[in-house]
Amino acid sequence: MVEDYPYNGRLSRWDEVVDGLAIVAVQALAEPFPFAPGQYATLGLVGESGKLIQRPMSISSPADDLSEYEFFIRHVHGGEFTPLLWQIRVGDPINIKGAKGKFVLQDDGRTCLFIASGTGLAPFMSMLETLIDRRERRDIHLLHGVSHDSDLAWRDRLTEIAQADLLPLAYAGTVSRPQACPNWDGLTGRVESVFEAELDRRGLTADNCTIYLCGNPDMISAVEEVATERGFPPEQVRKELYWPKGRSHGPPND
Numbered sequence: 001m002v003e004d005y006p007y008n009g010r011l012s013r014w015d016e017v018v019d020g021l022a023i024v025a026v027q028a029l030a031e032p033f034p035f036a037p038g039q040y041a042t043l044g045l046v047g048e049s050g051k052l053i054q055r056p057m058s059i060s061s062p063a064d065d066l067s068e069y070e071f072f073i074r075h076v077h078g079g080e081f082t083p084l085l086w087q088i089r090v091g092d093p094i095n096i097k098g099a100k101g102k103f104v105l106q107d108d109g110r111t112c113l114f115i116a117s118g119t120g121l122a123p124f125m126s127m128l129e130t131l132i133d134r135r136e137r138r139d140i141h142l143l144h145g146v147s148h149d150s151d152l153a154w155r156d157r158l159t160e161i162a163q164a165d166l167l168p169l170a171y172a173g174t175v176s177r178p179q180a181c182p183n184w185d186g187l188t189g190r191v192e193s194v195f196e197a198e199l200d201r202r203g204l205t206a207d208n209c210t211i212y213l214c215g216n217p218d219m220i221s222a223v224e225e226v227a228t229e230r231g232f233p234p235e236q237v238r239k240e241l242y243w244p245k246g247r248s249h250g251p252p253n254d
């Protein structure tokens with residue numbers, strides 16, 4: 001089945017962050033497509049029924065390097081697409097179509113507060129790396145909520161960006177299962193429960209900040225509710241929901 005379908009890309013990289021969570025890259029075999037940081041591509045693989053199964057995936061790589069498109073993907077057990085993805089190997093064919101989406105940086109001069117749960121970090125990595133490549137400086141605060149500290153992908157790179165002042169970035173991870181993370185001494189709790197204290201600690205208000213939310217829909221609606229109470233207008237709360245609210249599958253992507 002894989003051979004018969006006219007695939008237009010190949011899997012070029014596979015780095016398993018932890019079991020079931022991978023940073024992967026796909027090369028376009030034909031003319032690469034341009035994208036804006038924050039947009040997504042659609043990946044496709046033919047399933048057992050012979051049908052092409054396609055899913056949107058945020059691009060995590062910088063927009064000025066089209067040699068390959070990078071993604072940060074969770075294996076959803078019982079899902080349709082990701083179990084197929086976990087069966088293929090580097091060099092195998094895959095379909096890629098792009099790019100779409102309105103979850104992009106606003107040119108509003110405000111400080112950005114990026115809040116990601118799990119794989120929702122992907123579009124923010126593209127935004128950060130593209131800003132660095134283009135030598136553009138924006139004040140950015142990034143909160144990444146995960147279950148275990150081992151899920152904090154790009155932790156070293158984000159720490160480096162902040163410490164070397166490649167961007168004015170304040171980065172913090174928060175883990176929701178600290179009892180299983182003996183070496184973790186950072187923030188604890190789900191990102192939606194720590195973000196309000198972080199707003200106050202960092203002096204972020206509706207006057208000076210735009211909030212960008214990506215990942216778990218329950219996280220997004222919880223943050224949105226507080227942001228609205230604090231006077232953030234809808235255009236200052238940008239969001240990318242990875243699946244429909246109330247339809248989480250398996251362990252929460254937190």
Ligand SMILES: Cc1cc2nc3c(=O)[nH]c(=O)nc-3n(C[C@H](O)[C@H](O)[C@H](O)COP(=O)(O)OP(=O)(O)OC[C@H]3O[C@@H](n4cnc5c(N)ncnc54)[C@H](O)[C@@H]3O)c2cc1C
Nearest residue numbers: 055056057058073074079080081082119242243247249253
């Ligand atoms: C714009 C956009 C960008 C996206 N970017 C990414 C990305 O960068 N990385 C990524 O891993 N996913 C991303 N997703 C989610 C992705 O498109 C798929 O929904 C996901 O990979 C599951 O696909 P599946 O076919 O294996 O499972 P499906 O058969 O589609 O889903 C099975 C069930 O799992 C739920 N579900 C889907 N994803 C999760 C999850 N992570 N945790 C818990 N429950 C889930 C679904 O609502 C559904 O009920 C994005 C979605 C959108 C809309």
